[in-house]
Amino acid sequence: MADGTTASGRRPRGARPGAAPRPRDTLRPPGLRLYSSRPGVSVAEVAEAAGIGRVTLYGHFPSRTELAKALMDRAFEETEAAWRDVDTTGPAGDTLERVLREQWHLMERNRNLRDNIIGDVSPQWLRARHDPILKRIEDLITRGQDDGAFRTDLPLSWMLTALYSLVHAAADEITAGRLTTEQAPEILVASLRSLYRP
């Protein structure tokens, strides 16, 4: 205690004693953005995008795999946080449209991240972390089906996959310059309304 170090760990309790201006948490978002943007990104590229040295990055995450896991955990937390802000009281159709408009960008990042860390983590680990993210939407679709708002002639898994697939496609269209950021959510909502209607 007297030496400023806690008994449990190496790091003091409060603010860290001293450091260059980049702690662990301000580092993550830019790395995530790059990791989620292109397949086959190297750790060097992620570090550069995050504005830090490659060695420093390895100081935080002992391996590429651990980096990928941390980014996926982050995505999971972001999704949880986003859902806490969603009003889910109304009809399922309305809720879905709200979620799409508010979260389609986050959903896109989740999906890209998942696509890009396949091969970096075990399939089991990936399922365990990614499935809960999908589950929120899945539950919403089920509720809509029970209410008669959504069709029931297609498998639930397909309706979920189709949704993510179209979100992904919309993001690609923006990248390709064939859709604007404003158009994308409207087109997504219109498409899924047609696709989900009984």
Added chain:
Amino acid sequence: MADGTTASGRRPRGARPGAAPRPRDTLRPPGLRLYSSRPGVSVAEVAEAAGIGRVTLYGHFPSRTELAKALMDRAFEETEAAWRDVDTTGPAGDTLERVLREQWHLMERNRNLRDNIIGDVSPQWLRARHDPILKRIEDLITRGQDDGAFRTDLPLSWMLTALYSLVHAAADEITAGRLTTEQAPEILVASLRSLYRP
């Protein structure tokens, strides 16, 4: 002429003079299948899937890039051939459903191949070869819109992208074991009918 060799090239006109049992053309399909199945495939894996040695493969295609190009050309030819068999005389909606049922597997391979050779060939080359493949469907959608069979409130590019995106998704669902090969085209047709209806 008397020596059995043509004047123009090194290869005689008819059957090749003698060789191990694997000429260039029986080699391509298995390679294509693998190349289209997984991102980041190595040339060694492609060769193994094709049942030939890696060195032999390099004998046919001087580089990974040239291999990718040859496979894309092959896909293009396959698509052209498939379209020659399609009856396009009826209503656009019926034609689209026929095309989906008959070609969805080919469309899936085209898309996967495209995804996997990004980075191996220049974007310009890729566009030049891939766009004509898309054009057939695009023309069909346009015809349906002119006939009033398909909706016109969504961009043409989006309707095309959504179609390929769902085809891709269906293939993934089969891989994941959540759809059967028999279900897939039916679900695709049902989904696109809803999505394209005015």
Added chain:
DNA sequence: TCAAACTCATACATCAATGTTCAAGTTAAG
């Protein structure tokens, strides 16, 4: 001022993939 915590460029070992070379084989036309 002192020292702990942190950053970072350089350098290094390792590994996997690409593409080449070579020295053997195998096949079938003549």
Added chain:
DNA sequence: CTTAACTTGAACATTGATGTATGAGTTTGA
């Protein structure tokens, strides 16, 4: 049988990415 065309495994050089080690510098709490 002879020989040209082809195949192949093994070996090699090169390149790029991963992960580690080191040593020097920076920040900030005490």
